[in-house]
Amino acid sequence: MDAAMIGKIEKAxxxxxxxxxxxxxxxxxxxxxxHHDHLVSYNDGTWHCDCSFFxxxxxxxxxxxxxxxxxxxxxxxxAVPMPA
Numbered sequence: 001m002d003a004a005m006i007g008k009i010e011k012a013x014x015x016x017x018x019x020x021x022x023x024x025x026x027x028x029x030x031x032x033x034x035h036h037d038h039l040v041s042y043n044d045g046t047w048h049c050d051c052s053f054f055x056x057x058x059x060x061x062x063x064x065x066x067x068x069x070x071x072x073x074x075x076x077x078x079a080v081p082m083p084a
Contacts, residue, residue: 024073031062038062047077 015021027042031049039050040062047063054060059077067076 019072022073024070027066027070027074029066031066033062040066042066042074045075 024042025044029040031038031040033051036051041048047059047067048054049060049062051060051062054063063077067074
């Protein structure tokens with residue numbers, strides 16, 4: 001391995017210790033649920049999940065889990081208010 005590659009590996013290690021350098025703009029995740037797989041996506045601050053709970057409420061356990069895993073790197077989802 002050459003010196004340039006060693007330098008890049010060391011820099012990557014340094015960067016990985018500084019997660020605040022990262023901001024995720026877009027993401028697609030296959031979430032393996034208890035009963036079905038779900039597609040969770042994030043694009044420029046907007047979350048989406050193909051499950052029925054998300055369609056009704058604008059947030060779901062699948063989205064909340066991905067948010068928790070990526071804490072600080074993505075904007076949290078906002079639940080849709082229930083009608084009075």
